[in-house]
Amino acid sequence: MMAERYDPEAVESKWQKRWDEDGLHRVDIDGAERPYYNLMMYPYPSAEGLHVGNVYAFTGADIHGRFQQLLGNTVFEPIGFDAFGIHSENFALERRTHPMELIPSNIRNFTRQLKRMGFMYDWSRVVDVTRPEYYKWTQWIFLKLLEAGLAERRKAPVNWCPSCKTVLANEQVIDGRCERCSTEVTQRQLDQWFFKITDYAQRLLDNLEWIDWSDSTKRLQRNWIGRSEGADIDFEIVGHPDKKLRVFTTRPDTLFGATFMVLAPEHRFLQEITSAERRGAVDEYVKAALAMDVVERRKAGEEGRKTGVDTGARAINPVTEEEIPIWVADYVLMEYGHGAIMAVPAHDERDFEFAKTYDLPIRIVVIPADRYEDFDPNTELESAFTEHTEDEVLVNSGRFDGVPAAKAIKQITDALEQEGRGAHAVNYRIHDWCISRQRYWGPPIPVIHCEDCGMVPVPEEDLPVLLPYVENFRPDESGVGPLARSSEFLNVDCPQCGGRAKRETDVSDTFLDSAWYFMRYPSTERHDVPFDPARTERWLPVDMYIGGEEHAVLHLMYSRFITMALHDLGHLPFEEPYHKFRKHGLIIREGAKMSKSRGNVVIPDEYVATSGADTFRTYLMFLGPYEEGGDFREQGIAGISRFFDRVWDAVANGTLGDGPPETDELNHKLHATIKKVTEDVAALQYNTAIAAMMEYLNAVRAGGRQARRSEVEPLVAMLAPFAPHLAEELWARLGHTGSIFIGANWPQYDPALAVADEVEIAVQVNGRLRATVRAPRGASEDAVKRKALAEEAVQRHLDGKEIKKTIFVPDRLINLLVG
C-alpha cells in the first residue's frame, strides 16, 4: 500500500473551514468559567499586507493561547486593527487615495492573511479603531480626562515635523528626528492638548516593582520616567527683590561651589533681568539659539561646543552670600527642571567646560576624604570631579567642611528648607503627553470653542464627533489641521449658549486609540458603554500580553496611564492593564535586518503556499528563543517539513501498536519530554520545546520501528499549539471525535517517570574526563567508585597512584584526585 503523504494545504483548508463553521474560537464572553485573556499587539493594517514580523509575533502569542486552551482554560484571543494615524494617512496621500477607501481594503487583506495562518482569533469581536462605534469611546475617554483636569490645552514649545506637518509627542522623536519619516524635528510654539501623564510619573514607576513584565521593558520605562532626587533652591536676584530664581539640582552638597548661574534661552525672567548694556548681546544670542533646531543644538552639545552670554544680572548664592553672574546658554534646557541651573564647574562636566570657555571661577568643594588634611585650595582641576560617595568630603563649605558628600546632600537641603530657601525635590524626565495632531486621519478631539463661553466640551450624548469626509486632507504648514477646511464640520452652535462656535480641528494621537483597545474587545457589540462592567471584571486585566518592545515608552506607557486614570475616575476596578507582559524578539534574515530597501523582506504568503501555515509557524518559532528573535534562513524550513512528514508517517501510516510505550526507556523519554515541553512552552521557550519533540520522535522511530498509540498521542497534543491543523487532523485519525482544542487535552507527566532509572556518570581523573559508567539512579559513591575503578581507561590514568580525594556528584560525576 502506498503510504499517504502529509499534504499541508489539504489539511489546513479542511480544518480552517471546520473551525469557522463550528465557531470553535468564539468565546462565551459572559459565561466562561476559566477565562484567560490572551492579548497580542494589534497590527497597523499596511497596504503591503502581513509582514513576517507580524506573523512571528502573532504565532508566538497564538501558541501561548492554544497552550492555555489545552490546559483547560477558556481563551479569549481577539484581534483588531490600529488603522488610524499618520502612517495610514501618509500612505493614502502617496497613493492618492482616500483613507476611507484604502483602510477597509487593507483590513480585508489582513483578515484573509491572518485567517490563513490559523490563529485562534475570535473573529466575532474585531476592533477597528477607525469605526465611529469605537472612536466614540475614544472621545469619551478624552472628555473624562478633561473633566478630571488631566487634559489641558496650553501653549508650549512642541516638536514639529516639517514633513508630516504636525506636532509629535516626545516619545515619537527619536534622536531628534520624526519616528515615522526621519525628518529633523523643529520646535514650534503652539496651543496643544496635553494629557498630564506626569501626574502619574511616580505611580507608573512604583508599579513597575510588582507587575510581571519583561525586565528589559521595565528598564526602558524606568529610564524614560527618569526620576531624580535632589533639591529645589531659590536664588535671590540683585535688584529684583520680587523675583527668586529657582533651580533644581541633584547635588545640593556642592552649593558652596556654585559660582555662576545659567538660564535657558526660553527662561521667562530673561528679558526683565538682563542689564541694559548686555541686552543687545543677549537678544542676539537668544534669537540665534531659538532658531536652531533640536538636532543642531544637540550636535553642538555632543562636540562640547558650549556657547552663552552674560546677562549682566547677578544672583546671590544663598550660602556663601556672594554675588554670582547669571548667564544664558543653550546647554540649559527649558523643558527639564526649572530651565535654570546653579553652575558648579568644579563638580559638573558641562559647567566645567562652560567655565573654562568663558573663564568663570571654579571652586572646589568636594575632595576625596583621604586628602582632606592636606587640601590645597589652589589646586587646578583638569576636569570636573564628580564623585560624591561616603569617601568624599566637603571643603570650602563653611560649617559643612569635612562632612561626607553623600550626607551633605541631606544636611544642606534640610538647612535650606529651614530657612525657606529651598526644599527636597524630585524631578522626572517624562513630559506630559501631547495628544494633538494637526492631521486628518484620527478621531476629532471633542471640544468646541465658543466666542462667549470659551472652550466647551462636546456633551457626551453628542458623541461621536464624526470625522467628516474631506476631499483634500493633505496637511499644510499652517499648524491648523485639515478639518478646518470643512466649514460644515467647523461651524457649530455652542452647546452652552447656542451662539456661534467652532469645533476643535485637531485630531488625537493614534496612541490614544491603542491605549484602551483591549478594554473594548469583550464589549464590541455594546453601543451603550465603552466596556461592560461585568465583562471587564471577568476578563481584565489581560492575563498575558505579548508584543514588541519598540512600544515600551509609547503604547505600553500610555495604556498604563489611561488605565490608571480611568481607575481613579471609578471606571475600572484595576490600575494596571496587563498582568503579564512579554516582549518578543525581532526576526532578521541571514544576519541582516529586513527592510524594503534591502529587498530581503520575507513574504509569509509564499512560504505558507509551499510549506503550509503549520510548518511556517513552527519554523519561525524554531529559529531562536522567542523573546530574543531569530535569523530566518531559507533552507532551514525543510527541517520542519521533514519533521512533520515523519510525525505524519508515524501516526497516520500503518497500524499503531497498543499498550504502553514499548520499553521503559522510551516511557521515561516520553515523560521527560512532556515535562520539558510543558515547562518550555509555558516559559515561551518554543525553540527548545520543538527540539525536544524532534528528539523524542527520533527515539520513537529509532531503527524504523512502528510507533504505538501511547507513544505518539501525547506528541500530537504537544504539537497542537505549534501546528494546530496537523494536530487536529492526526487527533481525528487517532479516533477522537471532538476538536483537540476542546477540553484539557495537554498531556500529563509522572514526575517519577520523567527521570531515567539508569544514568550515565562521568568519570574524571584529576578533573579530566576518562570514562563514563552507567549506574542506577541514586547509586552510592562507593558503588560508582567501584565501577569507575573497573574501567581500563581510568586505571591507565590512575597509574597505580594513591587516590587522595574523591569528588562525587550523585548521578552526574565522580572525580578521582591522585598525586
Next chain:
RNA sequence: GCGAAAGUGGCGGAAUUGGCAGACGCGCCAGCCUUAGGAGCUGGUGGCCUAGCGGCCGUGGGGGUUCGAGUCCCCCCUUUCGCACCA
C-alpha cells in the same frame, strides 16, 4: 558619555544550583535505495596530532577563584539595543 544585554562548530542555536560543551535543526561528507532527483533512508560531522589505540587544544582576549568554569570574580576587546548637555 551613561545604562543594559550579548559574544559558543561552516550556519541558526542547546547546555539544572559551577559537574560529560556543541542538544535539535540547517549545511556538508559517505553509504543505501531509485530510471532519475534539489526526494527518501542509514551513518558521520569542533580543531589539531595519530596507521590505530589514543592524546592534546577548544565557548571574544588576558588574569583569578575552584577538585572542576561557557557558567562565578577582575581587567580588556567587539557587537547590539536604549538614553543622551536631564543639572
